[in-house]
Amino acid sequence: MPDGLYIGTAREGGARVSLDTDHLTTHAVCLGMTGSGKTGLGIVALEELARHGVPLLIIDLKGDMLDLLLNFPDLSPSDFEPWLPPDAKASEGAEAVAAKLASLWSKGLKDSGLDGTDVAAVAEGVRWKLITPGIASGAPLDILPSLAPPSGWSPDSDPDGARDRVNGLTSALLSLVDRGGDPLSDPDHVLMASIILENWRQGRSLDLSGLLKNIADPPIDHLGALPLETYYPRDRRMKLVMALNTLIASPSFSAWTEGIPLDMEQLLGPPGDPCATIITLAHLDDRQRQFCLALVVSELVAWMRRQPASSGLRALLYIDEVQGILPPSPANPPTKGPLLTLLKQGRAFGTGVWLATQNPVDLDYKALGNAGVKVIGRLITERDRDRALEGLGLSGTDEGQDIERVVGSLAKREFLLHDVRAKNRIQVFSSRWAMSYLRGPIALSEMEPLFAKPIQSVPSQGLSIPKSRPLPDQVEQSNEDKRSDPPVLPIDVPQLFGAKTGMVKPSLLVHNRVTIERRTLALLRTMSEFWHVPIDERGTPLWDDAKPLETEPELEDAPPTGTLFPIAAPEALAKELRSADRSFVKWRARRTIGILANSKLKCVVDKGESRDEFLERCLELADRADDKRQDAARRKFERKIDILKRRLERELDELDRDQVDLAARESEEKLGMIEGLFSVLLGSRSLRSAAGKATSKLKTSAGKRRMRQKAEASVQESEHEIDRLEHQLEDLAAEMHDEIDEIAAASDEIANTLKEVQVRPKQADVTVKEISLVWG
Numbered sequence: 001m002p003d004g005l006y007i008g009t010a011r012e013g014g015a016r017v018s019l020d021t022d023h024l025t026t027h028a029v030c031l032g033m034t035g036s037g038k039t040g041l042g043i044v045a046l047e048e049l050a051r052h053g054v055p056l057l058i059i060d061l062k063g064d065m066l067d068l069l070l071n072f073p074d075l076s077p078s079d080f081e082p083w084l085p086p087d088a089k090a091s092e093g094a095e096a097v098a099a100k101l102a103s104l105w106s107k108g109l110k111d112s113g114l115d116g117t118d119v120a121a122v123a124e125g126v127r128w129k130l131i132t133p134g135i136a137s138g139a140p141l142d143i144l145p146s147l148a149p150p151s152g153w154s155p156d157s158d159p160d161g162a163r164d165r166v167n168g169l170t171s172a173l174l175s176l177v178d179r180g181g182d183p184l185s186d187p188d189h190v191l192m193a194s195i196i197l198e199n200w201r202q203g204r205s206l207d208l209s210g211l212l213k214n215i216a217d218p219p220i221d222h223l224g225a226l227p228l229e230t231y232y233p234r235d236r237r238m239k240l241v242m243a244l245n246t247l248i249a250s251p252s253f254s255a256w257t258e259g260i261p262l263d264m265e266q267l268l269g270p271p272g273d274p275c276a277t278i279i280t281l282a283h284l285d286d287r288q289r290q291f292c293l294a295l296v297v298s299e300l301v302a303w304m305r306r307q308p309a310s311s312g313l314r315a316l317l318y319i320d321e322v323q324g325i326l327p328p329s330p331a332n333p334p335t336k337g338p339l340l341t342l343l344k345q346g347r348a349f350g351t352g353v354w355l356a357t358q359n360p361v362d363l364d365y366k367a368l369g370n371a372g373v374k375v376i377g378r379l380i381t382e383r384d385r386d387r388a389l390e391g392l393g394l395s396g397t398d399e400g401q402d403i404e405r406v407v408g409s410l411a412k413r414e415f416l417l418h419d420v421r422a423k424n425r426i427q428v429f430s431s432r433w434a435m436s437y438l439r440g441p442i443a444l445s446e447m448e449p450l451f452a453k454p455i456q457s458v459p460s461q462g463l464s465i466p467k468s469r470p471l472p473d474q475v476e477q478s479n480e481d482k483r484s485d486p487p488v489l490p491i492d493v494p495q496l497f498g499a500k501t502g503m504v505k506p507s508l509l510v511h512n513r514v515t516i517e518r519r520t521l522a523l524l525r526t527m528s529e530f531w532h533v534p535i536d537e538r539g540t541p542l543w544d545d546a547k548p549l550e551t552e553p554e555l556e557d558a559p560p561t562g563t564l565f566p567i568a569a570p571e572a573l574a575k576e577l578r579s580a581d582r583s584f585v586k587w588r589a590r591r592t593i594g595i596l597a598n599s600k601l602k603c604v605v606d607k608g609e610s611r612d613e614f615l616e617r618c619l620e621l622a623d624r625a626d627d628k629r630q631d632a633a634r635r636k637f638e639r640k641i642d643i644l645k646r647r648l649e650r651e652l653d654e655l656d657r658d659q660v661d662l663a664a665r666e667s668e669e670k671l672g673m674i675e676g677l678f679s680v681l682l683g684s685r686s687l688r689s690a691a692g693k694a695t696s697k698l699k700t701s702a703g704k705r706r707m708r709q710k711a712e713a714s715v716q717e718s719e720h721e722i723d724r725l726e727h728q729l730e731d732l733a734a735e736m737h738d739e740i741d742e743i744a745a746a747s748d749e750i751a752n753t754l755k756e757v758q759v760r761p762k763q764a765d766v767t768v769k770e771i772s773l774v775w776g
Contacts, residue, residue, distance in 0.1 A: 005048035007041065008429040009112075011414060016113075017429040019045070019373065021052055022312045023421045024352035027343055027370055030415075031360055031388045032377025034515070035764060037413035038356050039064050040438060041375065041431045042320055045354065046276070051118070051125040055268035055315040056276035057300060059293060062321060063282040063441030069128060069450050070437040073120035075109075077102040082449065083439050086579070101437070108433035119435045126276040127269060130450050131260055133292045134252070134284055138444070139451055140259030141279070146295050147196070148205035155200050161305040162200065164341050166193045168298025171334030172291045177243040182332065188240055191232050194220060208248050208257070215241050262295060264303035268315050283444045285770075286324065293325060294334035300351070301338050310350030317342065318354045323362045326355070336364065343370040359384070360391025368392055374418040378410045380517070381524055394418060402426075445492060486559070486775060487569040493577050496555035498776025501562035506573065508533035508541055509553065509772045510584055514593070515765040521597050523604050523759070531584075532774075539570025541580065543587040555774060565775065577773070585766045592758035599757070600750045601625070611754070618751040626747035630740050637736035641729060648725040655718035662715050665708035 004018030028045075032038035039062075046068060049056055058065050072079035081098035109115055132138035146169055149155070155162035167183045170193045174180030179188045195214045199206050206214070215237055223231045247253055260266065269275030279296060281289045300317060307314060319325065325335045342353055343366070355371075357363060374392045379385045385407050389395040394403050406416055406428055417427045442450075486495055496509065510531040517524045530549040534542045559565075576583070596605040598618045605614040 005045055005052070006432060007044055007048065007417075008415070008431040011428045011430060017417065017427050019048075019417070019419065020422065021049070021054065023373055023419055024049075024313050024316055024354065025311070025347045025350055026372025026421065027346065027352055028354040028373035028375065029363070029368060029371040029392065030354065030356040030375040030377070031358070031379070031392070032356075032375075032415070033358055033379055033384070035412065036377035036379075036410075037415075037431055038375075038377045039320055040413065040434055041377070041415060042318060042354065042356050043068060043434050043436055043438065044431050046318060047122045047435050049313075049316060050128075050276050051121040053125050053274050054313055055274040056126065057264075057267060057296070057315065057317045058276065058278045059296070059317070059319045060278055060280040061282060061289065061319070063280065063443065065278055065318075065320060066130070066280060066442040066447070066450065067434075067436050067438050067440070068276075068278065069130065070439055071119055071123045071435070072102075072105075072437060073116040073123065075102050075106045075116055075119070080105075080437060083437060085440065105433075105437065109435065112432040114433065114435060122435050126274045129260075129267070129275055129277040130447070131267075131277060131279045132283065132444065132447070133279065133281065134255050134288060135444065136255035136258065138447065140255045141292070142259045142261045143256050143292075143295055144207055145261045145263050146299055147207060147211065149200040149203075155197055158305060161302060162197060164305075164338065165298050165302040166197050166200075168294055168301065168334070168338040169196065171337065172294035172298070173244070175287060175294070175334045176247055176291050177240075178287075179240070179243065180334070183337070187232055187236075190223060191215065191218070191237070191240075194218075194223060208244075212241050212244055212248070215244070262299055264299055268303070282441065290325075290333050290335055293319075294338060297335060297338040297342060301341050301345075304342070304346060304349045304351045307349050307351075309348055312350055313352055314350030316352045316354060318356075320356045322355050322357045323359075326364050326367050327362065328364050340364065340366060343367050360388050363391070365391070372420045376407050376410070376416045376418075378412055378414065379407065380519075381522070382408070384524075392418070484564065486565050494770065494772040496557065496772050496774050497559040497563065498553075498555060498774065499560060500776045501560055501564075503564045503566075504559075504775045505566075506535050506539075506570070507774050507776070508535065508580065509555070509774045510546075510580075511552070511769045511771075512584065512588065513767045513769055514588060514761050516593055516595070516759045516761050517765070518595075518604075518757070518759050520602065521595075521599065521604050521757070522602050523595065523597075525595075525604075525607075527593075527607075528769075533584075535570065535573070535576075537570060539573030540576055541583065543583065546587075555772075555776075559775065563775070577771070580771050581768045584768055584771070585763050588766045589761055589763040592760045594756045595759055596754060597757045598751070598754055600753050604757075615751065615754060618754070619748075622747040622751035625750075626743055629743045629747075633736065633739050633743060637732055637739075641732050641736075644725055644729050644732065648722060648729070651718055651722045651725060655715065655722060658711060658714040658718050662708065662711035665704065665711045668704050668708075 004020050006016055006018050008017045009015065010017055030038045030041060043065070046056060046058065046065075050068075058068070060066060070083055077095065077098035080101045081094050084094055084097055084101075109118070130139055131141050133141040155166075167189075170189050171180055171183070174188055174192065180186055181189060183189050183193065192211075192215065195211070195218050196206065198219050199214065202219070216234070218228060218237075221228050267275060267277040279292070281292060284292065297317070300315075304315075324333065326339050327333065327336070339353070342351065346352060355363065355367070360368065368391050371392070374394065376388055376392070376394075379388055385404065386395065389404060389407065403416065403418075403426070410416065410428075413431050415429060415431065417429060419425055419427075498504070508531075510529075510533060512529050512531070513526060514529060515524070515526045530552050531546045532549055532553075533546040536542055596611065596614060597603070598614075598621075601618055601621050603618065603621060605611070609617070
């Protein structure tokens with residue numbers, strides 16, 4: 001077995017890239033867009049941890065992590081064939097596709113330096129378990145042990161641990177009835193937590209019925225400085241009791257009180273017999289997921305605090321896609337508190353956490369700050385890359401500029417690894433081939449081979465408050481083709497009911513998420529949608545007649561009194577429901593989404609933004625761009641004007657000098673003429689001598705006249721040049737104003753260029769969150 005976790009090969013050179021197992025005590029965060037390969041990398045890391053014998057607790061929120069159980073050491077086509085996607089079987093035939101997959105996996109493992117013995121080591125390194133909370137016919141999780149303190153443990157001996165565990169348990173239970181809040185200020189939370197803690201101090205274990213009795217008649221008479229009845233009167237306590245009792249009375253809730261106990265000794269295994277437990281939550285709604293995950297993590301924190309200190313990795317919690325589980329403040333779901341405690345204290349006890357998400361804004365900054373191992377995969381937009389690096393604290397490092405460049409160049413299944421404890425802190429690598437068959441999400445109805453016992457038809461497991469349902473004899477039967485309860489379907493699908501009474505028909509309610517991208521508009525947007533899809537008489541969904549809904553419709557979990565159903569479901573309904581997810585995705589990917597956009601400004605209308613508001617924003621963007629262009633134009637002309645001004649100043653100086661020289665030449669010429677005249681008349685004794693002197697003086701005078709004329713020409717030349725420069729300055733100023741006016745006019749035209757563009761999503765960007773059968 002290689003040292004460290006063999007997770008891939010270096011992008012440059014192809015050397016193996018390994019991650020020190022013990023470095024995961026400082027926790028890991030993996031960021032990457034959908035399709036970047038971060039789930040595959042997570043599976044690779046978990047495979048390595050498994051064959052190193054590290055106990056694992058794997059929270060599966062999408063169904064992908066169940067691929068870890070598709071472990072085929074023989075790499076035989078017959079092993080792959082039962083797990084082929086239905087569309088693959090139909091296209092080429094199951095045997096041919098399975099043979100291709102077996103060959104592909106053999107080659108991929110060989111290229112990664114692995115073979116069937118390595119695959120077997122993953123299966124044999126730990127005992128694998130699968131848990132399906134809330135599903136009685138699967139492998140349910142019994143939450144009742146979480147209400148009891150560990151044997152031989154007293155809250156007073158570990159007050160911080162007791163507080164954390166009680167707060168996690170209380171937040172989880174209250175979340176199921178849409179109550180609870182801040183552990184310091186919410187009355188429901190304070191009361192329930194105080195009751196549980198007091199029972200634990202007295203060495204008493206609680207069950208759910210006992211908890212309700214304690215809420216009605218608490219074993220305490222004061223909360224803080226106030227009497228109990230002043231702080232929380234009995235009539236208010238009874239409302240809480242009734243809400244919890246309604247939940248407990250629901251038949252579907254019984255699945256939460258049976259099955260594998262919520263006990264870390266069983267989920268992680270005893271020393272020397274490590275377990276890797278996959279808890280799949282993909283079939284639960286958001287409230288149930290929060291409830292279950294909060295309880296599991298609280299129990300993990302309690303188990304961790306009972307362990308001795310360790311510098312090595314004792315166990316690891318893996319959570320894929322943590323959106324909404326550990327959000328930034330002020331959001332405070334019941335999962336956040338225990339997870340933050342685990343991230344802060346896990347290193348001292350050898351308990352690590354690996355979190356994966358598409359976006360750093362899904363995570364609380366305190367969580368990001370506690371991660372010593374940071375892995376970044378492909379991120380398409382520069383904005384996402386900047387947010388990821390900033391959120392992970394990598395943008396300000398000495399090598400930050402290189403990291404930004406590297407992250408921008410990552411392809412699919414390529415990652416940047418930043419390990420603060422490693423000698424080589426930064427590595428860029430491609431993830432190795434997974435030893436498990438990456439089949440994709442496994443639905444609840446497909447899990448039968450993964451259990452020790454087969455899965456039977458599973459009813460809807462909603463934990464909402466049940467409504468009273470009329471018994472068959474309470475509804476008058478008009479004829480034999482009607483019934484008072486919905487017809488039985490051989491498939492697990494949520495069923496909802498409208499307010500209509502009398503004879504009702506089925507239709508579909510689809511809740512999906514779709515992501516659209518248009519790089520030329522800097523558009524990357526994810527939207528949640530609801531669709532009402534009619535169903536024809538045969539039971540076929542009429543996708544092309546589907547209507548979008550503005551909001552989720554108000555529907556009930558039970559039909560109103562007087563509702564009548566067909567005696568049997570339409571013949572094709574069950575078959576269509578089995579493939580409804582794929583059919584919807586294909587249909588939705590064919591439909592375009594209209595987005596109001598300004599292509600010249602590369603912006604689109606925001607969600608909830610009106611056309612006028614978008615236009616106003618475009619005007620502001622155009623103005624900002626206009627300002628930059630105007631400044632550039634001014635700078636261009638100002639450079640030219642500055643050159644002309646300096647030339648003008650030199651010409652003015654030269655004119656001053658020429659004018660002074662001209663004045664001097666004119667004075668010299670006049671004085672020379674007068675001086676010559678007097679010299680001739682007064683200084684000569686003969687006419688011949690006088691004539692000679694006169695000729696000499698005339699020559700001198702002519703020279704001075706030429707000098708004066710030259711000075712006059714210089715003055716005129718300077719004046720003409722000054723006039724020319726002044727006209728050039730005026731022309732440049734006018735040209736600058738004209739160009740600025742043109743820029744301003746063009747910006748208004750650009751801002752008003754609004755057009756609805758049609759964007760078609762890819763099938764990979766359409767995710768079905770839930771499809772419900774609606775009777776109404």
